[in-house]
Amino acid sequence: MLKIKKESGLKCPECGATQILVDSTRGEKICSKCGLILDESMVDTQQDWRAFDSEELEKTARTGAPLSKTRHDKGIGTEIGKSQAELFKVSASKRGQYFRIKNWQKRLISSKDRNFGYALSELERVSSALSLSKNLQEEIATMYEKALEEGLVKGRSIEAVIGSLIYALSREYGSPRLMNEICEVSGVDKRDLGRTYRYVARKLGLRILPAKAVDYVPRCATILGLSDKSQIRAKQYLKKIKSDEEVSGKGPIGLAAATLYIAAIMNGEVVSQRKIAATIGVTEVTIRNRCKDIAKALGIEDKVEQKMKELEELQKDLQKE
Numbered sequence: 295m296l297k298i299k300k301e302s303g304l305k306c307p308e309c310g311a312t313q314i315l316v317d318s319t320r321g322e323k324i325c326s327k328c329g330l331i332l333d334e335s336m337v338d339t340q341q342d343w344r345a346f347d348s349e350e351l352e353k354t355a356r357t358g359a360p361l362s363k364t365r366h367d368k369g370i371g372t373e374i375g376k377s378q379a380e381l382f383k384v385s386a387s388k389r390g391q392y393f394r395i396k397n398w399q400k401r402l403i404s405s406k407d408r409n410f411g412y413a414l415s416e417l418e419r420v421s422s423a424l425s426l427s428k429n430l431q432e433e434i435a436t437m438y439e440k441a442l443e444e445g446l447v448k449g450r451s452i453e454a455v456i457g458s459l460i461y462a463l464s465r466e467y468g469s470p471r472l473m474n475e476i477c478e479v480s481g482v483d484k485r486d487l488g489r490t491y492r493y494v495a496r497k498l499g500l501r502i503l504p505a506k507a508v509d510y511v512p513r514c515a516t517i518l519g520l521s522d523k524s525q526i527r528a529k530q531y532l533k534k535i536k537s538d539e540e541v542s543g544k545g546p547i548g549l550a551a552a553t554l555y556i557a558a559i560m561n562g563e564v565v566s567q568r569k570i571a572a573t574i575g576v577t578e579v580t581i582r583n584r585c586k587d588i589a590k591a592l593g594i595e596d597k598v599e600q601k602m603k604e605l606e607e608l609q610k611d612l613q614k615e
Contacts, residue, residue, distance in 0.1 A: 313326040525554075551576055556594075
């Protein structure tokens with residue numbers, strides 16, 4: 295079957311034509327003008343079977359899963375008997391031999407591979423809880439392998455190193471995670487995580503720019519269970535006060551929390567400052583002060599106060615009922 299194909303840099307040496315015919319049946323490349331055979335006996339890299347749906351394609355495929363950096367052996371390693379039940383499927387005469395081979399396989403794995411395998415299983419668990427993207431997981435796995443080779447993991451817990459890489463690289467990818475939620479999922483103390491983050495970032499040369507308040511809005515809103523309208527309004531507020539001196543240099547998490555609070559009450563959603571402070575990991579004083587600054591910068595101080603009073607009265611009426 296002939297297919298007209300243009301290839302960059304490919305030109306007929308006889309007539310200079312760039313329109314090349316590719317004959318996949320004969321494995322030849324032919325000039326469309328003078329008929330000169332430019333290449334012959336080419337290897338056909340296309341599949342030699344047909345599939346009419348995804349299920350049939352999966353059954354007839356002759357290749358395994360693609361290489362992945364989230365597996366310590368890149369997904370091409372083998373394991374003899376993943377569980378004891380599988381080994382008991384073997385005949386009794388050969389079972390002892392398989393047990394010995396399985397034990398030797400465990401002994402031959404180096405300590406670095408063992409550490410890397412445990413770290414990647416921990417990364418998969420934490421990533422599932424924090425809803426991290428596949429690209430971010432692979433980047434974290436690559437950086438952990440680099441940290442392991444340079445001996446940065448020695449003397450530190452695997453959970454703390456994984457948590458610090460998640461905190462650093464999620465900010466670089468524009469979807470930062472809060473340190474509080476990373477600590478909660480990984481079971482690492484906040485002080486230990488901060489110390490490990492500073493050490494690993496310095497040794498690996500991770501120069502992460504400070505996160506913007508607008509980057510924290512989606513994650514904070516998801517944790518607080520706020521609507522999409524509140525998220526959109528909060529982002530609009532932050533865009534308006536981007537260059538305002540009242541909020542310049544303030545902490546991004548505090549700004550995001552306060553903006554979400556104002557956006558929520560303006561949309562009529564009932565949420566308290568205490569709940570936001572406990573969930574996001576900032577103090578009530580910080581939220582209160584940032585709310586004043588944001589309302590002043592937007593010129594909606596009176597509207598915010600009025601909405602707050604309305605919601606307070608509504609809450610009192612609900613409590614009486």
